[in-house]
Amino acid sequence: MSLKSILAKPFAKRVYKKTMKWAENPIATQERVFQELISEATSTLFGKDHDFISINSHEDFVKRVPVRDYEGLKPYIETVVAGEENILWKGKPIYFAKTSGTTSGSKYIPITKESMPSHVEAARNAILMYIHETGHSEFVNGKMIFLQGSPILKEQNGIQLGRLSGIVAHYVPKYLQKNRLPSWETNCIEDWETKVDAIVEETLPENMTVISGIPSWVQMYFERIQHKTGKKVGDVFKNFNLFIFGGVNYEPYRAKFENLIGRPVASIELYPASEGFFAYQDKQNEKGMLLLLNSGIFYEFIKADAFFDENPERITIKDVEVGVNYVMIISTNAGLWAYNLGDTVEFISVKPYRVIVSGRIKHFISAFGEHVIGKEVEQAMQEAIENTNISVTEFTVAPQITPNKGLPYHEWFIEFENAPEDLSELADKIDKSLQKQNTYYFDLIQGKVLQPLKITKVKKNGFQDYMKSVGKLGGQNKIPRLSNDRKIVEGFPHSD
Template sequence: MLNLIKKKIALIWAKKHVAEAFTFQKNAVEDQEKLLLSLVKTAEKTLFGREHQFENIHAISDFQNKVQIADYEDLKPYIEKVKKGQRNILWTETPQYFAKTSGTTSGSKYIPISKEGMPFQLNAARSALFHYMAQKNNSDFVSGKMIFLQGSPELEEINGIQTGRLSGIVAHHIPNYLQKNRLPSQQTNLIEDWETKVDEIVKETEKENMTLISGIPPWLIMYFEKLIERNGKKITNLFPNLQLIITGGVNYEPYREKMEELLGGKVDTLQTFPASEGFFAFQDNFEKEGLLLLTNHGIFYEFIPLEEYGKPEAKRLTLGEIELNKDYALILTTNSGLWAYSIGDVVRFISKDPFRILVSGRTKHFTSAFGEHVIAFEVEEAMKATVEKFPAQITEFHLAPEVNPSEGLPYHEWLIEFEKEPENLDDFRKNLDDEMRKRNSYYDDLISGKILQPLIITALKKKAFQEFAKSEGKLGGQNKIPRLANDRKIADFLEKFKISFSTS
């Protein structure tokens, strides 16, 4: 009876929330300008505000003239002052938290989360669930057990500022009414070694009534495989009431076939776009492509056309100026004190009413050794189209250029860990190359002009990518493998896992 009441109340809340959400969707462009000016006014007396003449900013154009695009290295001197206990630096108050992330060039990054910013992280996650419940007209999952495959909730202090991984920080804010439904236990969550942790999570959850499971796809797959290995059952047989999978961090599509095979039955999937810097978007319609951009969650967005990113005079577009089906570097100004901050993600709008996006790549993850500028979205879509045509399953893959082959023309090498190899690997390779040529005209020109030979596939042994992640100290949590690179660092590591090599 209590569960029935809980489900009914949750559904009432969900429908009320979704009805109210239409307001911010309709007023997004106007609200964004108001938000920026409000953020600037609030931070006028901070060190950053004084140095950038915030008192003279009265329009978006003023802001763009006075505040240059910044990455973490640009803001690091300010963050170091905050870490030393100095106040009124980037934001009016000392951050409530530092979200600690693994940087590739800067070492660990400390992303400030203000007292104002933290509720938006939590409300966005709640909003995603409310939209799902309202659309489904079903809230059954709230009565079962829920799990989020996350980092350790253990936090350290830096001059009174609680510091840890974002997922660990969020764990401290789970509402009391959900705590008794939440797994794994605190003891298991504190385990640092990821493989040991997943083994313990399997033991804790295999006999439970799991109704919601959340995490990024590679680590969900690892968890599911361990469950199946121990129990000999597909996931929907093991958890017959499993209703919802929530993913984030990477494009789900390349993992969909593998996930469906492990699940063994239909389970709804909800995609999200969270980060330490903010919770940007979620799938407001679980049956349709695209993530609803959250334009009223304390973040002002700017968008730089990807082909101009990094250039001194690059255009900085606002929400009202974007075009559909074009790739943009995402720039953020937040109520936690990040100003014109380049997060490194690339997005593509597929709708303006409301504003919906796809995450199409990373500004630093591309392949352009020959001027082709191939991005993650293109390789993922090419792989998806090819896998749909051939009876094959992909666990993970990575693209790297081979500039100086021992013989023949240079080429793109695709290092692929197959769950199930296609019957004819060469036909698979030719189809994949054709799909890439359709999606990237520069690549097509390079093949046609005999500058490059068609791509080459290298098949890898099982768990090759897990071993790479482990070697980088990035096994588990929200860490993910770059789908492509402009160098051969990852490819060289994977060399020892090669099991076959196709000929062109």
């Protein structure tokens, strides 16, 4: 055992104790974060516009600061982008994380000197919590790969601009620099397919122990390794034993991954975004991720089924309930205030506060009042293919409101690795699971408003081809699990 792996264990124990200190005092921790945020931003333009000096409680905050999405905050953000200081947060941001917005075009999410450390420390702490729980630290001696965007940054009015994953690449701790892949040169390749091929060439001779990235893009990397070597990934990288992922639910990919790898590997789920690092999996045998309450982020929650009401109730963690779908609202030390991230979460536990990401408030199907969400379609798919030899590469769901004949229905566009002989049987299983989970959908099927769902096969690599066609191949880009219209699936590459 190397010195590095020996030292990792006491470091992990220290981080565990520090984490438990705030996790066991969650409400007091969030109150402290709230008061610090308000105090620090009182003299900013936003703070003056919203009378921060008179805010002493969450109730005061709710009265003065409405919930906004990016479009709502855009006038302030544009002023920051123009180079003005003390607008949303004191001084200027040190970075803008540039993201692709569906309605706003490019988004410029500020990252400040106060918020940047949490992006780095949360990922580090997730690994250290795993080491503390399992005692496994040998992997720190091997090579680690993080599939991410280019670290090349541009400057705009004195502020560095780039993708979040590219920004974070500049903060890899010195003790991991020698272990980290791909090389800087390879990481700077913009074209995703060229980059993946270069990563394959670089990693094949190495002792890979940790692989990290969004599952759909790691899958592409694994498939290219298998194609080049003719071997399972686990045979190529015999010491690969930890997969770190975020951005999407891993469960729909798990069976495919285990087939590509040839064996199960331990995994850690993260919940990062340009707007903040919100949660990570802190226990291998517990569902959900520990909500990070001590990282300069104050959380509010609105019940998803009431979100579009005229004046929905905004609550804090002390009032959340297990099993309820909430829209998560954040205020941060990067200057986002009562910001609607667009994500929906569900609490699995409140001692400590653990969440799963259940979907996107804009990504749902309610063309007929059913309000089917991402978590429900993923669970339906998972239940339907369990204990079968069916393997799914990717899928998305859209409503078919005006079919050529018969009642409307949900259309599931599925790319199979191993397709079933009878698509109608699979469709029936998925439909029954969806009816069981969603009473509105059940009522619409039983009431003959909708007919049961239909499956449309997508040709091999169809989802990759689609993402490439819209300029979103690779990086942090993800296919929405479901949509309330057919914009994504229009002209989609169906199977022959």
